[in-house]
Amino acid sequence: MKRPRVLVTGVGVVSALGPDTESAALAVREGRSGIRLFPREDLAIPAGTVDDDWITAGKPRNHDRTTRLALTATSEAAAQAGLTLGEPRPRAGCIIGTGLGGVETSEAAYARYYGERSSRIHPLSIPLSMYNAATSAVSAALGLTGPSFSTVSACTSGSHAIIQGASWIRSGLADLVVCGGSDAPLFPAVITAWKALRVLAPPRDDPSRACRPFSADREGLVLAEGAATVVLESEEHARERDATPMGEILGVAMTSDAGHLTDPTVTGPTRAMRIALDDAGLEPDAIGYINAHGTATRANDSNEAAAIAEVFGAPRDQPLVSSTKALHGHAMGAAGAIELVLSLRLVSEGHAPAAVHLTVPDPECELNFARPGVGPRTRAFMSNSFGFGGMNGVLVLKSEE
Amino acid sequence: MEREEIAARVRAIIHEQKTLDDDALDKADTLADVGIDSLDAINILYEIEDDFGMTVRDEDSKDIKSFDDLVNVVQAGLNRGSAG
Numbered sequence: 001m002k003r004p005r006v007l008v009t010g011v012g013v014v015s016a017l018g019p020d021t022e023s024a025a026l027a028v029r030e031g032r033s034g035i036r037l038f039p040r041e042d043l044a045i046p047a048g049t050v051d052d053d054w055i056t057a058g059k060p061r062n063h064d065r066t067t068r069l070a071l072t073a074t075s076e077a078a079a080q081a082g083l084t085l086g087e088p089r090p091r092a093g094c095i096i097g098t099g100l101g102g103v104e105t106s107e108a109a110y111a112r113y114y115g116e117r118s119s120r121i122h123p124l125s126i127p128l129s130m131y132n133a134a135t136s137a138v139s140a141a142l143g144l145t146g147p148s149f150s151t152v153s154a155c156t157s158g159s160h161a162i163i164q165g166a167s168w169i170r171s172g173l174a175d176l177v178v179c180g181g182s183d184a185p186l187f188p189a190v191i192t193a194w195k196a197l198r199v200l201a202p203p204r205d206d207p208s209r210a211c212r213p214f215s216a217d218r219e220g221l222v223l224a225e226g227a228a229t230v231v232l233e234s235e236e237h238a239r240e241r242d243a244t245p246m247g248e249i250l251g252v253a254m255t256s257d258a259g260h261l262t263d264p265t266v267t268g269p270t271r272a273m274r275i276a277l278d279d280a281g282l283e284p285d286a287i288g289y290i291n292a293h294g295t296a297t298r299a300n301d302s303n304e305a306a307a308i309a310e311v312f313g314a315p316r317d318q319p320l321v322s323s324t325k326a327l328h329g330h331a332m333g334a335a336g337a338i339e340l341v342l343s344l345r346l347v348s349e350g351h352a353p354a355a356v357h358l359t360v361p362d363p364e365c366e367l368n369f370a371r372p373g374v375g376p377r378t379r380a381f382m383s384n385s386f387g388f389g390g391m392n393g394v395l396v397l398k399s400e401e
Numbered sequence: 402m403e404r405e406e407i408a409a410r411v412r413a414i415i416h417e418q419k420t421l422d423d424d425a426l427d428k429a430d431t432l433a434d435v436g437i438d439s440l441d442a443i444n445i446l447y448e449i450e451d452d453f454g455m456t457v458r459d460e461d462s463k464d465i466k467s468f469d470d471l472v473n474v475v476q477a478g479l480n481r482g483s484a485g
Contacts, residue, residue: 061418061444120451123443 006166007238007245008397010081010231011341012073012180014055015328016048016224020076024328024338025345031356031372033208033327035222043191044203046210048224048329050184063128063137064102069227069334070134070182071141077178081231081243083142091237093174094139094148095164096229097157097181099333099387100190102129107187134182138229146174152333154387155293157181158228159336163252163393165232175237180229183332194223197262199297209357211330213294213323214301214369216362221295224329228337247344247399250380251280257390263299268392269307273382276394277311280380284312287319287396288376289352291343292367293384294323295330300386302364309366319377320370322355336385340395343381348399352376402479407453408472414448415468426468433466449475455482 016034017024027034038047050069057075058068078084109125112118127133132150139148147168151160158181165179185191194200201210201220211222238245253275257268277284290312292304312318324339331338346353355369370376379401385393412426421435429435432442442465446457449471455478465471 062440120447123447124440127440 003170004234004236006169006232006249007235008230008247008249008344009233009238009243009245010077010083011228011246011344012076012080013226013228013338013341014050014069014072015226015331015338016050017328019054019056021341021345024342028324028327028342028346028353029351031327031354035208035210035327035329037203037207038186038191043188045191045195046201046203046207046222047186048222048226048331049186050225058137064133065104065184066098066102066182067134067137069184069225070096070180070229071137073180073182073227074138074141074178074229077229077231078142082241083231085143088143088145089176090145091174092144092176092178093146093165093168094135094144095151095161095177095179096134096138097151097153097161097333098131098134099152099154099157099183100185101131102133103185103187103190105129107189110189138178142178144178153391154389155330155332155335156385156387156391156393157333158338159340159383159385159393159395160254162230162232162337162340162395163254166249166252169232169234176231176233178229178231180227180337181334182227183334184225185223185332186225191223201296211296211326212357212359213292213296213326214305214355214362214365214367215358216360218296218298218301221297222325222329224331226328226331226334226338228334228341230337230341245400246348247397249395249397250282251276251278251396253279253394255392257392259390262388264303264386264390266303266306266310268390269304269384269386270310272392272394273307273311273384276382276396280396282380282396285317286378287380287382288378289343289347289370289381290319290321291339291353291381291383292321292323293386294325296325302362304384304386305365305367315366315368318368320352320374321367322353322370324353326357336383336393340383340397343383344397344399347376347379347381348401350375404472404476407476407479410452411449411472411475414452415445418445418448431466432468432471453479455479
């Protein structure tokens with residue numbers, strides 16, 4: 001049996017770049033960074049913070065910040081896809097990935113218990129902070145009564161969610177899946193734990209340029225929050241309800257390094273990119289743009305550059321490459337979903353997000369970096385995510401014009 | 402503390418937690434009738450305990466169906482506290 005084509009019919013993003021896809025896409029086209037100093041003197045790291053005013057769905061009493069971000073992104077995606085509230089949809093599923101879950105809620109509970117020595121913990125601390133809380137809220141908001149769960153695979157959670165959503169549609173488990181990622185890690189204990197890992201970019205004169213993927217002077221990643229969701233549906237389902245496709249998922253791949261907890265391998269990402277190309281039925285030269293994982297850590301960037309060279313050859317043969325984390329930071333389990341949506345949007349307009357903050361060339365990161373005003377050679381693109389734990393997710397998409 | 406005062410404070414806490422018409426609690430036979438579900442009820446008990454500085458025992462909380470039941474439980478808890 002021929003497997004169903006998987007179309008993208010709605011997208012939504014809330015990130016450090018703005019409250020929606022439009023504002024974030026504009027910022028990426030202009031190369032404008034959303035990174036600012038975290039507004040706390042003792043934790044003044046460069047961070048990709050979402051303004052409270054941009055979070056327009058959910059209620060603080062009933063939803064952790066991670067869930068409110070997911071609901072906000074989903075309301076945009078659902079509106080674009082023309083999904084309205086109404087009858088339950090038994091053939092529709094939901095997968096919202098998260099790396100860290102409800103940090104706002106769990107930190108508040110631990111502060112009461114350990115900090116204030118109080119046993120009076122808020123009674124909803126467990127259901128608000130659980131890792132599937134965002135999936136639960138999104139499925140309830142849209143009446144998605146088919147399969148649902150959450151993916152938890154560190155920085156690959158959002159990409160894994162979309163890969164799973166596409167796989168459900170291909171396998172016939174669902175006709176429509178609302179999927180993506182959400183994370184809100186910018187709370188004191190989690191920030192402090194990240195600082196202890198010694199991979200965060202330090203505060204300098206200009207925090208907006210703190211994240212410099214693939215640059216020799218890169219100093220680490222910039223922690224961020226945000227969410228992005230996409231509405232995926234089978235071609236048949238989209239046609240039946242006259243939905244307008246923005247793009248198509250052509251290929252997906254997941255591999256595991258099965259190695260070190262935090263140090264990546266070249267082979268894991270290499271295999272993921274090759275399998276995704278095979279799954280899409282495309283040769284490397286059919287790809288116009290790669291949205292790299294590009295965290296701006298020492299380890300990731302040189303490793304990823306080596307993997308891209310393995311698959312695509314020398315820089316002159318490669319697609320255009322950049323990491324939009326330079327502008328919105330590393331939104332953990334939301335990162336892959338945010339980057340996929342921004343790439344889809346820009347490629348559909350004939351752009352490739354430019355590689356910015358690339359101040360000093362690194363001989364270990366020689367890539368065909370995207371430049372302003374240079375469009376991709378095709379409308380097919382690749383989105384990479386490589387998470388702690390050695391969990392890799394790669395998607396190949398094609399945008400509509 | 403007078404029952405009226407307890408009832409007024411409990412009423413205010415419920416209205417803080419849940420968007421309700423002013424007379425909704427008086428018209429309804431049960432808290433469920435005004436849309437207070439199990440999670441709302443847990444939240445409301447938590448806020449009541451904070452506000453009154455007392456504890457609602459698990460065995461008492463299970464029997465609360467109406468607004469009057471809730472006020473009775475709070476009143477009993479306060480009396481127990483002052484007696485102990």
